[in-house]
Amino acid sequence: MEFSDYLRDLADPATHLSVAGLQQLHDLNREQVETFRSAWPQIPAERRRQVVRRLIELAEDSVDLNFDAVFFVALGDEDAAVRCDAVRGFWEYERQDLIGPLLRLLETDEEPEVRAEAALSLGRFVLLREFGSLREQHFQQVELGLRRTIEDDLEEDEVRARALESIAASGRPWVQEAILAAYQSEAPRVVVSALHAMGRSCQPRWLPVLTQELTNDDPEIRYEAALALGSLADRTAVSHLAALLDDPDLEVKQAAIAALGQIGGGEAKSMLRSVIKDSSTSVREAASAALAEADFAEDPLSVEYRV
Template identity: 40%
Template sequence: MSFESDLRDLGDPSKRLSATQLVNFSELDAIEAARFAEVWPSLPDARRLRAIEAFMELAEDNVDLNFDAVFKLALRDDSSAVRAAAVRGLEEYEARDLIAVLIDILRNDPDASVRRESAVALGRYALAAELDQLAAEDGAQVREALMEAAENVEEDERVRARAIEALGAMSGEDTDNLIESVYQEESLWLKVGAVDAIGRSCNTAWLPTVLHELENRAPEMRHAAAYAAGEIGEEEAVAPLKRLAVEDPDREVQLAAVRALGVIGGRRAKVALKSILYEGDDDLRDAVQDAMSEIEFGEDPLRQP
């Protein structure tokens, strides 16, 4: 079928689009993108959202498909749900032309959920800047926008939390001071964001804080602390993570603890994982085996599975 025919079907809510048709919207050229932009606004909100979600699913299943032109168009959609989904759809996009767009969304989008997704997306560029894979000017703009959002007490708490988490990848005294400041806030979401930032920093100086939060009453915080413990990578965290994997009442926290042990690696982590197989829930078996495989790969990347 032709592009125009598929486009007409896309614009007709009564028609169900097949994966074969949707694939034809991959790698749109300039003329096709312009035609797509003409039709797109006329679709009902629900159909636009479903289309974006379908494009995301297809791209996840097939790395050769590229719907970036569609996702970029949808960043300015009238529907906040579509805009948020479009930001997520660009999670593999690394070109610098998206930085200014994401910063503008973070600062000006009227919907907090979209601003939150933008902060998460800017985290990719924050990490690239830390690894010297981004121009200094671009890195400075990313840092400024994330710090501005994280420090803004008028901003939605979850947006601030995601901003400080993203900023955690960018080392520096100003980042450490901001993490400490946000961590002292009363809001659970902000505290969790600060601990997520600690994990992204991989800074061993924060380990006492992380170990303390493994005992927090809130499962969201224990989950964040488990992740952070894994990223920091110190064997001091092995025993409390093992205890969390076996005893925690929250399944997601248990799984986070098991994954963290796989990231830490080493003999003590392997012993802890074997203990979890005997002491823990059978439902953790697959996660434990994945963690063991990660450790073995780290020890010998050329080892045959």
């Protein structure tokens, strides 16, 4: 089938979105991209949403499929849900040509959910810079955009929170100051993001704050503090996490289990074994997975995990 013929079928909501058909959108050449760009706005909005979401699923199932050209077109869609999903479609994309489009969405998109998604997506470039895989000039663009968002008091809390979480892995001094300011905020969503950012920062200075928050009355705070301690992977946190293994909130309990798996070591593994026979199936599964992670960290070549 000719590409233009397939696009006509794609526009018809009554036509099934088959895998074979959608694969025609793989690795488009320049001419096909322009044909697709012209046809895309003529497709009904709900259908466009279905297409982008289905492409994301296919790309996750097969690393050989490349729908990046479609996602780039969809970033400029008039429908906010399509734009959000298009950003998510770049979940493993690391080329610098995505930085500009994401920054434009962050700074100019009228929908806060799109701005928040763009802010979150920019976090990969912060990590790439920390690993030495992104040039300073490109990182500075990302840093400036995220910093402006974080410091914009008129911006939605969710957008500022996502921006903080994304920049948290950077070693810039101002980032640690921003995390502290967010933690001291009166906005609950921003406080939660600060705890998340503490974990991503890999800075041991936040250990006292996080261990203290394990006793917070708010289960969401306990949950985020536990996960952040897991990210820091400091074994001094193990004894503090022990109390959460009896937390009345299931998600908090599971977060503590996951954190112990990330931290590893004899004490953490002993605690995980103590809950491996819990009456809750979800708790048993979480403990088994965490114990496997701890074992793997000690012996990556091992193919047998203790359960």
